[in-house]
Amino acid sequence: MAKLYSEKIPQKQDNLNPKKETIDFLLNYSKALSVIHCNKLKFEALLN
Amino acid sequence: MKHELITDAVLVRNYLQGDESALSVLISRHKQKIYSFIYSKVYDRDITEDIFQDTFIKVIKTLKLGKYNEEGKFLPWVMRIAHNLVIDHFRRNNRMPKFDNAGEFSIFSVLSDASLDAEKQLIKEQIECDLRRLIEELPEDQKDVLVMRMYKDMSFKEISDKTGVSINTALGRMRYALINLRKVIDQKNIILTN
The missing domain is CATH 1.10.10.10 (Winged helix-like DNA-binding domain superfamily/Winged helix DNA-binding domain)
Incomplete structure:
Protein backbone atom coordinates (compact mmCIF):
# COMPACT_ATOMS: atom_id res chain seq x y z
CA MET A 1 0.00 0.00 0.00
CA ALA A 2 1.26 3.46 -0.85
CA LYS A 3 2.75 5.49 1.95
CA LEU A 4 1.08 8.66 3.06
CA TYR A 5 3.46 11.57 3.28
CA SER A 6 1.02 14.13 4.54
CA GLU A 7 1.60 15.74 7.92
CA LYS A 8 0.37 13.86 10.92
CA ILE A 9 -2.98 15.17 12.06
CA PRO A 10 -3.48 14.98 15.80
CA GLN A 11 -5.88 12.24 16.74
CA LYS A 12 -9.37 13.32 17.63
CA GLN A 13 -9.81 12.97 21.33
CA ASP A 14 -13.20 12.27 22.76
CA ASN A 15 -12.24 12.99 26.31
CA LEU A 16 -11.65 16.71 25.92
CA ASN A 17 -12.33 18.09 29.34
CA PRO A 18 -10.27 20.22 31.65
CA LYS A 19 -8.63 18.61 34.66
CA LYS A 20 -10.51 18.55 37.92
CA GLU A 21 -7.70 20.57 39.52
CA THR A 22 -8.20 23.37 36.99
CA ILE A 23 -11.92 23.57 37.76
CA ASP A 24 -11.25 23.47 41.51
CA PHE A 25 -8.69 26.23 41.13
CA LEU A 26 -11.17 28.42 39.25
CA LEU A 27 -13.92 27.88 41.82
CA ASN A 28 -11.53 28.66 44.66
CA TYR A 29 -10.19 31.68 42.79
CA SER A 30 -13.73 32.94 42.36
CA LYS A 31 -14.43 32.52 46.09
CA ALA A 32 -11.21 34.27 47.03
CA LEU A 33 -11.60 37.22 44.67
CA SER A 34 -13.49 40.13 46.01
CA VAL A 35 -13.95 43.52 44.46
CA ILE A 36 -13.82 46.49 46.77
CA HIS A 37 -15.74 49.55 45.67
CA CYS A 38 -14.26 52.80 46.83
CA ASN A 39 -16.02 55.92 45.55
CA LYS A 40 -15.85 55.42 41.78
CA LEU A 41 -12.87 53.08 41.92
CA LYS A 42 -12.91 49.30 42.02
CA PHE A 43 -10.13 47.28 43.60
CA GLU A 44 -9.55 43.57 43.23
CA ALA A 45 -8.51 41.72 46.36
CA LEU A 46 -7.54 38.06 46.62
CA LEU A 47 -8.33 36.68 50.05
CA ASN A 48 -6.80 33.45 51.18
CA MET B 1 -30.63 17.92 35.38
CA LYS B 2 -32.25 20.67 37.36
CA HIS B 3 -29.41 23.01 36.44
CA GLU B 4 -30.06 22.57 32.71
CA LEU B 5 -33.38 24.33 33.14
CA ILE B 6 -31.78 27.47 34.41
CA THR B 7 -30.54 29.74 31.62
CA ASP B 8 -27.01 31.12 31.51
CA ALA B 9 -28.36 34.62 32.05
CA VAL B 10 -30.05 33.59 35.29
CA LEU B 11 -26.92 31.77 36.45
CA VAL B 12 -24.79 34.83 35.73
CA ARG B 13 -27.23 36.98 37.69
CA ASN B 14 -27.19 34.53 40.60
CA TYR B 15 -23.42 34.49 40.51
CA LEU B 16 -23.28 38.27 40.58
CA GLN B 17 -25.54 38.14 43.64
CA GLY B 18 -23.02 35.94 45.41
CA ASP B 19 -24.14 32.42 44.49
CA GLU B 20 -20.77 30.73 43.86
CA SER B 21 -22.41 27.45 42.85
CA ALA B 22 -23.84 29.22 39.79
CA LEU B 23 -20.31 29.56 38.44
CA SER B 24 -19.73 25.88 38.98
CA VAL B 25 -22.82 25.11 36.89
CA LEU B 26 -21.75 27.51 34.16
CA ILE B 27 -18.29 25.96 33.97
CA SER B 28 -19.50 22.38 33.90
CA ARG B 29 -22.13 23.27 31.32
CA HIS B 30 -19.68 24.81 28.86
CA LYS B 31 -16.29 23.36 29.77
CA GLN B 32 -16.21 20.75 27.04
CA LYS B 33 -17.09 23.17 24.23
CA ILE B 34 -14.56 25.76 25.37
CA TYR B 35 -11.83 23.23 26.08
CA SER B 36 -12.34 21.49 22.71
CA PHE B 37 -12.32 24.83 20.92
CA ILE B 38 -8.98 25.78 22.48
CA TYR B 39 -7.52 22.31 21.86
CA SER B 40 -8.59 22.45 18.19
CA LYS B 41 -6.33 25.49 17.82
CA VAL B 42 -3.26 24.64 19.88
CA TYR B 43 -3.19 20.79 19.83
CA ASP B 44 -1.48 20.63 23.19
CA ARG B 45 -3.20 19.50 26.38
CA ASP B 46 -1.04 21.54 28.76
CA ILE B 47 -1.38 24.76 26.77
CA THR B 48 -5.12 24.13 26.43
CA GLU B 49 -5.37 23.71 30.17
CA ASP B 50 -3.52 27.02 30.72
CA ILE B 51 -5.63 28.95 28.22
CA PHE B 52 -8.83 27.42 29.62
CA GLN B 53 -7.83 28.56 33.09
CA ASP B 54 -6.88 32.06 31.92
CA THR B 55 -10.17 32.33 30.05
CA PHE B 56 -12.21 31.70 33.19
CA ILE B 57 -9.99 33.92 35.32
CA LYS B 58 -10.85 36.72 32.92
CA VAL B 59 -14.53 35.74 33.00
CA ILE B 60 -14.58 35.76 36.80
CA LYS B 61 -12.78 39.10 37.02
CA THR B 62 -15.02 40.75 34.44
CA LEU B 63 -18.17 39.46 36.13
CA LYS B 64 -17.07 40.52 39.60
CA LEU B 65 -16.02 43.95 38.37
CA GLY B 66 -19.52 44.35 36.95
CA LYS B 67 -18.28 44.86 33.41
CA TYR B 68 -20.29 42.05 31.82
CA ASN B 69 -23.21 43.34 29.82
CA GLU B 70 -24.00 40.70 27.25
CA GLU B 71 -27.07 39.17 28.79
CA GLY B 72 -28.03 35.90 27.18
CA LYS B 73 -24.79 35.55 25.24
CA PHE B 74 -22.60 34.01 27.87
CA LEU B 75 -21.07 31.21 25.79
CA PRO B 76 -20.20 33.32 22.70
CA TRP B 77 -18.63 35.87 25.05
CA VAL B 78 -16.48 33.24 26.79
CA MET B 79 -15.55 31.75 23.41
CA ARG B 80 -14.37 35.15 22.24
CA ILE B 81 -12.19 35.53 25.31
CA ALA B 82 -10.73 32.07 24.68
CA HIS B 83 -10.16 32.94 21.03
CA ASN B 84 -8.30 36.13 21.95
CA LEU B 85 -6.14 34.25 24.43
CA VAL B 86 -5.31 31.65 21.77
CA ILE B 87 -4.20 34.48 19.46
CA ASP B 88 -2.11 35.96 22.31
CA HIS B 89 -0.51 32.55 22.80
CA PHE B 90 0.53 32.27 19.15
CA ARG B 91 1.82 35.85 19.09
CA ARG B 92 3.92 35.21 22.18
CA ASN B 93 5.17 31.95 20.73
CA ASN B 94 6.30 33.54 17.47
CA ARG B 95 8.35 36.07 19.36
CA MET B 96 9.85 33.51 21.66
CA PRO B 97 10.96 30.33 19.88
CA LYS B 98 10.64 27.45 22.24
CA PHE B 99 11.98 23.96 22.55
CA ASP B 100 9.43 21.89 20.67
CA ASN B 101 8.82 18.63 22.40
CA ALA B 102 5.41 17.96 20.93
CA GLY B 103 6.25 15.89 17.90
CA GLU B 104 9.30 13.88 17.08
CA PHE B 105 12.26 14.63 19.26
CA SER B 106 15.38 15.86 17.52
CA ILE B 107 18.52 15.69 19.60
CA PHE B 108 20.17 18.20 17.24
CA SER B 109 17.76 20.87 18.39
CA VAL B 110 19.53 20.96 21.74
CA LEU B 111 23.02 19.80 20.78
CA SER B 112 25.41 21.57 18.49
CA ASP B 113 28.95 20.83 17.44
CA ALA B 114 31.05 23.68 18.75
CA SER B 115 34.26 22.48 17.05
CA LEU B 116 35.24 24.02 13.73
CA ASP B 117 34.34 22.27 10.52
Whole structure:
Protein backbone atom coordinates (compact mmCIF):
# COMPACT_ATOMS: atom_id res chain seq x y z
CA MET A 1 0.00 0.00 0.00
CA ALA A 2 1.26 3.46 -0.85
CA LYS A 3 2.75 5.49 1.95
CA LEU A 4 1.08 8.66 3.06
CA TYR A 5 3.46 11.57 3.28
CA SER A 6 1.02 14.13 4.54
CA GLU A 7 1.60 15.74 7.92
CA LYS A 8 0.37 13.86 10.92
CA ILE A 9 -2.98 15.17 12.06
CA PRO A 10 -3.48 14.98 15.80
CA GLN A 11 -5.88 12.24 16.74
CA LYS A 12 -9.37 13.32 17.63
CA GLN A 13 -9.81 12.97 21.33
CA ASP A 14 -13.20 12.27 22.76
CA ASN A 15 -12.24 12.99 26.31
CA LEU A 16 -11.65 16.71 25.92
CA ASN A 17 -12.33 18.09 29.34
CA PRO A 18 -10.27 20.22 31.65
CA LYS A 19 -8.63 18.61 34.66
CA LYS A 20 -10.51 18.55 37.92
CA GLU A 21 -7.70 20.57 39.52
CA THR A 22 -8.20 23.37 36.99
CA ILE A 23 -11.92 23.57 37.76
CA ASP A 24 -11.25 23.47 41.51
CA PHE A 25 -8.69 26.23 41.13
CA LEU A 26 -11.17 28.42 39.25
CA LEU A 27 -13.92 27.88 41.82
CA ASN A 28 -11.53 28.66 44.66
CA TYR A 29 -10.19 31.68 42.79
CA SER A 30 -13.73 32.94 42.36
CA LYS A 31 -14.43 32.52 46.09
CA ALA A 32 -11.21 34.27 47.03
CA LEU A 33 -11.60 37.22 44.67
CA SER A 34 -13.49 40.13 46.01
CA VAL A 35 -13.95 43.52 44.46
CA ILE A 36 -13.82 46.49 46.77
CA HIS A 37 -15.74 49.55 45.67
CA CYS A 38 -14.26 52.80 46.83
CA ASN A 39 -16.02 55.92 45.55
CA LYS A 40 -15.85 55.42 41.78
CA LEU A 41 -12.87 53.08 41.92
CA LYS A 42 -12.91 49.30 42.02
CA PHE A 43 -10.13 47.28 43.60
CA GLU A 44 -9.55 43.57 43.23
CA ALA A 45 -8.51 41.72 46.36
CA LEU A 46 -7.54 38.06 46.62
CA LEU A 47 -8.33 36.68 50.05
CA ASN A 48 -6.80 33.45 51.18
CA MET B 1 -30.63 17.92 35.38
CA LYS B 2 -32.25 20.67 37.36
CA HIS B 3 -29.41 23.01 36.44
CA GLU B 4 -30.06 22.57 32.71
CA LEU B 5 -33.38 24.33 33.14
CA ILE B 6 -31.78 27.47 34.41
CA THR B 7 -30.54 29.74 31.62
CA ASP B 8 -27.01 31.12 31.51
CA ALA B 9 -28.36 34.62 32.05
CA VAL B 10 -30.05 33.59 35.29
CA LEU B 11 -26.92 31.77 36.45
CA VAL B 12 -24.79 34.83 35.73
CA ARG B 13 -27.23 36.98 37.69
CA ASN B 14 -27.19 34.53 40.60
CA TYR B 15 -23.42 34.49 40.51
CA LEU B 16 -23.28 38.27 40.58
CA GLN B 17 -25.54 38.14 43.64
CA GLY B 18 -23.02 35.94 45.41
CA ASP B 19 -24.14 32.42 44.49
CA GLU B 20 -20.77 30.73 43.86
CA SER B 21 -22.41 27.45 42.85
CA ALA B 22 -23.84 29.22 39.79
CA LEU B 23 -20.31 29.56 38.44
CA SER B 24 -19.73 25.88 38.98
CA VAL B 25 -22.82 25.11 36.89
CA LEU B 26 -21.75 27.51 34.16
CA ILE B 27 -18.29 25.96 33.97
CA SER B 28 -19.50 22.38 33.90
CA ARG B 29 -22.13 23.27 31.32
CA HIS B 30 -19.68 24.81 28.86
CA LYS B 31 -16.29 23.36 29.77
CA GLN B 32 -16.21 20.75 27.04
CA LYS B 33 -17.09 23.17 24.23
CA ILE B 34 -14.56 25.76 25.37
CA TYR B 35 -11.83 23.23 26.08
CA SER B 36 -12.34 21.49 22.71
CA PHE B 37 -12.32 24.83 20.92
CA ILE B 38 -8.98 25.78 22.48
CA TYR B 39 -7.52 22.31 21.86
CA SER B 40 -8.59 22.45 18.19
CA LYS B 41 -6.33 25.49 17.82
CA VAL B 42 -3.26 24.64 19.88
CA TYR B 43 -3.19 20.79 19.83
CA ASP B 44 -1.48 20.63 23.19
CA ARG B 45 -3.20 19.50 26.38
CA ASP B 46 -1.04 21.54 28.76
CA ILE B 47 -1.38 24.76 26.77
CA THR B 48 -5.12 24.13 26.43
CA GLU B 49 -5.37 23.71 30.17
CA ASP B 50 -3.52 27.02 30.72
CA ILE B 51 -5.63 28.95 28.22
CA PHE B 52 -8.83 27.42 29.62
CA GLN B 53 -7.83 28.56 33.09
CA ASP B 54 -6.88 32.06 31.92
CA THR B 55 -10.17 32.33 30.05
CA PHE B 56 -12.21 31.70 33.19
CA ILE B 57 -9.99 33.92 35.32
CA LYS B 58 -10.85 36.72 32.92
CA VAL B 59 -14.53 35.74 33.00
CA ILE B 60 -14.58 35.76 36.80
CA LYS B 61 -12.78 39.10 37.02
CA THR B 62 -15.02 40.75 34.44
CA LEU B 63 -18.17 39.46 36.13
CA LYS B 64 -17.07 40.52 39.60
CA LEU B 65 -16.02 43.95 38.37
CA GLY B 66 -19.52 44.35 36.95
CA LYS B 67 -18.28 44.86 33.41
CA TYR B 68 -20.29 42.05 31.82
CA ASN B 69 -23.21 43.34 29.82
CA GLU B 70 -24.00 40.70 27.25
CA GLU B 71 -27.07 39.17 28.79
CA GLY B 72 -28.03 35.90 27.18
CA LYS B 73 -24.79 35.55 25.24
CA PHE B 74 -22.60 34.01 27.87
CA LEU B 75 -21.07 31.21 25.79
CA PRO B 76 -20.20 33.32 22.70
CA TRP B 77 -18.63 35.87 25.05
CA VAL B 78 -16.48 33.24 26.79
CA MET B 79 -15.55 31.75 23.41
CA ARG B 80 -14.37 35.15 22.24
CA ILE B 81 -12.19 35.53 25.31
CA ALA B 82 -10.73 32.07 24.68
CA HIS B 83 -10.16 32.94 21.03
CA ASN B 84 -8.30 36.13 21.95
CA LEU B 85 -6.14 34.25 24.43
CA VAL B 86 -5.31 31.65 21.77
CA ILE B 87 -4.20 34.48 19.46
CA ASP B 88 -2.11 35.96 22.31
CA HIS B 89 -0.51 32.55 22.80
CA PHE B 90 0.53 32.27 19.15
CA ARG B 91 1.82 35.85 19.09
CA ARG B 92 3.92 35.21 22.18
CA ASN B 93 5.17 31.95 20.73
CA ASN B 94 6.30 33.54 17.47
CA ARG B 95 8.35 36.07 19.36
CA MET B 96 9.85 33.51 21.66
CA PRO B 97 10.96 30.33 19.88
CA LYS B 98 10.64 27.45 22.24
CA PHE B 99 11.98 23.96 22.55
CA ASP B 100 9.43 21.89 20.67
CA ASN B 101 8.82 18.63 22.40
CA ALA B 102 5.41 17.96 20.93
CA GLY B 103 6.25 15.89 17.90
CA GLU B 104 9.30 13.88 17.08
CA PHE B 105 12.26 14.63 19.26
CA SER B 106 15.38 15.86 17.52
CA ILE B 107 18.52 15.69 19.60
CA PHE B 108 20.17 18.20 17.24
CA SER B 109 17.76 20.87 18.39
CA VAL B 110 19.53 20.96 21.74
CA LEU B 111 23.02 19.80 20.78
CA SER B 112 25.41 21.57 18.49
CA ASP B 113 28.95 20.83 17.44
CA ALA B 114 31.05 23.68 18.75
CA SER B 115 34.26 22.48 17.05
CA LEU B 116 35.24 24.02 13.73
CA ASP B 117 34.34 22.27 10.52
CA ALA B 118 37.01 21.28 7.99
CA GLU B 119 36.81 24.54 6.04
CA LYS B 120 37.03 26.75 9.12
CA GLN B 121 39.90 24.63 10.44
CA LEU B 122 41.83 25.25 7.19
CA ILE B 123 41.14 28.98 7.38
CA LYS B 124 42.32 29.05 11.01
CA GLU B 125 45.58 27.30 10.08
CA GLN B 126 46.09 29.74 7.19
CA ILE B 127 45.57 32.75 9.46
CA GLU B 128 48.00 31.41 12.04
CA CYS B 129 50.58 30.78 9.33
CA ASP B 130 50.17 34.33 7.92
CA LEU B 131 50.47 35.80 11.38
CA ARG B 132 53.70 33.89 12.07
CA ARG B 133 55.17 35.21 8.82
CA LEU B 134 54.23 38.78 9.79
CA ILE B 135 55.81 38.35 13.21
CA GLU B 136 59.02 37.23 11.52
CA GLU B 137 59.13 40.64 9.79
CA LEU B 138 59.20 42.53 13.11
CA PRO B 139 62.42 43.99 14.52
CA GLU B 140 64.26 41.35 16.59
CA ASP B 141 63.70 42.90 20.05
CA GLN B 142 59.96 43.36 19.47
CA LYS B 143 59.61 39.87 17.98
CA ASP B 144 61.31 38.27 21.01
CA VAL B 145 59.01 39.98 23.49
CA LEU B 146 55.88 39.13 21.49
CA VAL B 147 56.83 35.47 21.04
CA MET B 148 57.69 35.08 24.73
CA ARG B 149 54.44 36.77 25.82
CA MET B 150 51.94 35.27 23.34
CA TYR B 151 53.40 31.89 22.40
CA LYS B 152 55.37 30.99 25.52
CA ASP B 153 52.88 32.65 27.87
CA MET B 154 55.60 34.30 29.96
CA SER B 155 54.91 37.24 32.27
CA PHE B 156 56.57 40.60 31.61
CA LYS B 157 58.63 40.05 34.76
CA GLU B 158 60.00 36.78 33.31
CA ILE B 159 60.58 38.47 29.91
CA SER B 160 62.41 41.31 31.62
CA ASP B 161 64.59 38.82 33.55
CA LYS B 162 65.36 36.80 30.45
CA THR B 163 66.15 39.67 28.10
CA GLY B 164 67.90 41.83 30.71
CA VAL B 165 65.74 44.89 30.10
CA SER B 166 63.31 46.59 32.48
CA ILE B 167 59.65 45.60 32.61
CA ASN B 168 58.72 48.98 31.15
CA THR B 169 61.00 48.43 28.18
CA ALA B 170 59.52 44.96 27.62
CA LEU B 171 56.01 46.49 27.78
CA GLY B 172 57.05 49.18 25.31
CA ARG B 173 58.48 46.61 22.89
CA MET B 174 55.28 44.59 23.10
CA ARG B 175 53.25 47.73 22.40
CA TYR B 176 55.37 48.63 19.36
CA ALA B 177 55.25 45.04 18.13
CA LEU B 178 51.42 45.17 18.11
CA ILE B 179 51.40 48.65 16.50
CA ASN B 180 53.76 47.49 13.76
CA LEU B 181 51.77 44.32 13.16
CA ARG B 182 48.55 46.31 12.82
CA LYS B 183 50.29 48.73 10.46
CA VAL B 184 51.48 45.96 8.16
CA ILE B 185 48.08 44.22 8.27
CA ASP B 186 46.37 47.50 7.30
CA GLN B 187 48.91 48.37 4.59
CA LYS B 188 48.65 45.00 2.91
CA ASN B 189 44.93 44.58 3.50
CA ILE B 190 45.38 41.24 5.15
CA ILE B 191 42.23 39.71 6.54
CA LEU B 192 42.89 37.75 9.68
CA THR B 193 39.41 36.72 10.72
CA ASN B 194 37.71 33.36 10.49
